[in-house]
Amino acid sequence: MEGVIGLVNRIQRACTLLGDYGHDRSLPTLWDALPTIVVLGGQSSGKSSVLESIVGRDFLPRGSGIVTRRPLVLQLYKTEPGQQDYAQFLHTGHRNFLDFAMVRSEIQEETDRVTGRTKQISPLPINLSIYSPNVVNLTLVDLPGLTKVAVEGQPEGIVQEIEDMVRSYIEKPNCILLAITPANQDVATSDAIKIAREVDPAGERTIGVLTKLDLMDKGTNALDVLEGRSYRLQHPWVGLVNRSQADINRNVDMVVARRKEREFFATSPEYGHLANRMGSEYLAKLLSKHLESVIKARIPAILSLINTSNDELEAELNYLGRPLAIDAGAQLYAILELCRAFDRIFKEHLEGGRPGGDRIYGIFDYQLPAALRKLPLDRHLSLQNVRKVVSEADGYQPHLIAPEQGYRRLIDGALNYFRGPAEASVDAVHFILKELVKKSIGETQELRRFPTLQAEIASAAIEALEQFRDDSKKTVLRMVDMESSYLTADFFRKLPQEADKGSPTASTADRYTEGHLRRIGSNISSYVGMVSDTLRNTIPKAVVYCQVREAKRCLLDHFYTQLGKKEGRNLTQLLDEDPVLMERRQKCSRRLELYKTARDDMDSALWGK
Numbered sequence: 001m002e003g004v005i006g007l008v009n010r011i012q013r014a015c016t017l018l019g020d021y022g023h024d025r026s027l028p029t030l031w032d033a034l035p036t037i038v039v040l041g042g043q044s045s046g047k048s049s050v051l052e053s054i055v056g057r058d059f060l061p062r063g064s065g066i067v068t069r070r071p072l073v074l075q076l077y078k079t080e081p082g083q084q085d086y087a088q089f090l091h092t093g094h095r096n097f098l099d100f101a102m103v104r105s106e107i108q109e110e111t112d113r114v115t116g117r118t119k120q121i122s123p124l125p126i127n128l129s130i131y132s133p134n135v136v137n138l139t140l141v142d143l144p145g146l147t148k149v150a151v152e153g154q155p156e157g158i159v160q161e162i163e164d165m166v167r168s169y170i171e172k173p174n175c176i177l178l179a180i181t182p183a184n185q186d187v188a189t190s191d192a193i194k195i196a197r198e199v200d201p202a203g204e205r206t207i208g209v210l211t212k213l214d215l216m217d218k219g220t221n222a223l224d225v226l227e228g229r230s231y232r233l234q235h236p237w238v239g240l241v242n243r244s245q246a247d248i249n250r251n252v253d254m255v256v257a258r259r260k261e262r263e264f265f266a267t268s269p270e271y272g273h274l275a276n277r278m279g280s281e282y283l284a285k286l287l288s289k290h291l292e293s294v295i296k297a298r299i300p301a302i303l304s305l306i307n308t309s310n311d312e313l314e315a316e317l318n319y320l321g322r323p324l325a326i327d328a329g330a331q332l333y334a335i336l337e338l339c340r341a342f343d344r345i346f347k348e349h350l351e352g353g354r355p356g357g358d359r360i361y362g363i364f365d366y367q368l369p370a371a372l373r374k375l376p377l378d379r380h381l382s383l384q385n386v387r388k389v390v391s392e393a394d395g396y397q398p399h400l401i402a403p404e405q406g407y408r409r410l411i412d413g414a415l416n417y418f419r420g421p422a423e424a425s426v427d428a429v430h431f432i433l434k435e436l437v438k439k440s441i442g443e444t445q446e447l448r449r450f451p452t453l454q455a456e457i458a459s460a461a462i463e464a465l466e467q468f469r470d471d472s473k474k475t476v477l478r479m480v481d482m483e484s485s486y487l488t489a490d491f492f493r494k495l496p497q498e499a500d501k502g503s504p505t506a507s508t509a510d511r512y513t514e515g516h517l518r519r520i521g522s523n524i525s526s527y528v529g530m531v532s533d534t535l536r537n538t539i540p541k542a543v544v545y546c547q548v549r550e551a552k553r554c555l556l557d558h559f560y561t562q563l564g565k566k567e568g569r570n571l572t573q574l575l576d577e578d579p580v581l582m583e584r585r586q587k588c589s590r591r592l593e594l595y596k597t598a599r600d601d602m603d604s605a606l607w608g609k
Helices: 004-017 048-054 102-115 158-170 192-198 245-249 254-267 271-277 280-320 328-351 356-371 383-394 406-415 418-445 444-448 451-485 487-494 515-552 557-563 568-574 579-607
Strands: 036-042 073-078 084-088 126-130 140-143 173-184 208-212
Touching: 004 126, 004 140, 004 280, 004 487, 004 579, 036 048, 036 158, 036 192, 048 073, 048 140, 048 173, 048 208, 048 280, 084 102, 084 383, 102 126, 126 444, 140 280, 158 173, 158 192, 173 192, 173 280, 208 280, 254 280, 271 280, 271 568, 280 487, 280 579, 328 418, 328 444, 328 451, 328 557, 328 568, 356 418, 356 515, 383 406, 383 515, 406 451, 406 515, 418 451, 418 515, 444 451, 444 579, 451 557, 451 568, 487 515
Parallel strands: 036 140, 036 173, 073 126, 173 208
Antiparallel strands: 073 140, 084 126
């Protein structure tokens, strides 16, 4: 099997390139599952010196305040003896840095590029690979040093931001904590040990490092810590001797610094018996071996996560829709397919496949009959109004046989009331159809990507519905007008005729007897009732024919006609996606690419493909 540390290094670089570095919790993350050694310590704890001692090179920025403001993923690769040391940054491609002073400058410049020069921090990691025959295969993540106060020029919240960033790494169960504590500080007050104790109370994931052993007061030593008596961890403590500030200022070679460190432990009366497990060289080998064992143990779980996440991301991309072609013909075809998908759902609402269409039946079965029953016909055919209308219709000369003009005027007035329920039925169906259009657009999953096309389809559909409504309204009002314009004479001829008992001379004071007027009102009421029954059946037919049938048949016909006239640029505008969905798809695509790359890498390493 290929070196598992190198395998994880490749996956980790892919994670950084494709946006997975643990900050976006809305997507599956492989970054969190990769075993990682995180260098943890307060400012001035010696973190930078520890890293440089492990690498054997002076390459990290130094200064006051918070120098490390982005995670530094440091990947070490052991090369063949005699080869020259060099470094590569992920963000600079395959450029080799042979001068490690240039590495320091590049770290500083790349940090400032993202965070600015305002001393802010960022979770976006810097990936640095160092190739040397003097290192072991190892990956470390250096984080900003824990601090209690912000220095001048830094935002007030930076202290909490740093702690949140550190916790986002060390709370992961696959994270190994390299807790750096200076020997001239009480371990009980160590920032690194304090936060490590919170996330790893049993000390199973923590490797303690005690720095600056040579700076302890005379007559004191750190044996209680190094031998696990003052603070016990599952892994033995490792003591280091860092380069002094004077050594750093004089650019003392790391080879010399390592030799001086070995001599310190070998000749020390306090630590001589521990010399074989002290020093930066021992620490590097310990970390490499431990990281390798943790990675091997986690590989099955990582593979399982990759497979599960692949399926989740594929499903979400299918839901979001794949990217569209830029060819005008393909775009036109895509738009037509989206229109057909909307139209199919709209018809399902009308035909009962989806809810909503039944509300139209409710208008005809309940709303229209109720409106007809509420018409003020009793008032219109009251004795007083019948007398008034009949009398006025006769003019100066009383009728000879029957008050026909009075009948006609009373019937016209009564039938005029039917215009209101007829129009209300049309408007009620129009309202439901509009709602079903909006609902169908929302339920057309493929359309969610394209807000501009959504709006255009909705506008075209509503415009068509308004035309159908106008046609329907004209039709139902004509039906009412037709009932007024031609009365069914046979209806009245078949009514029982009762002679007026009053003689013409007896009614000079009052042209019509009360009984005669009541018979007129009763006859007209019967006729209007017949018309009402007719309209109750024919208005729904007209509404369905003019509105519902047309909506099913040709709702988007005008839109299709206009669509055929559009040029490619306009088609592209119609397919202008919702930026939120576009960004989500891009994220999912990049994350899916990451998982596929990781799976291929792991398959190649495990099975030698």
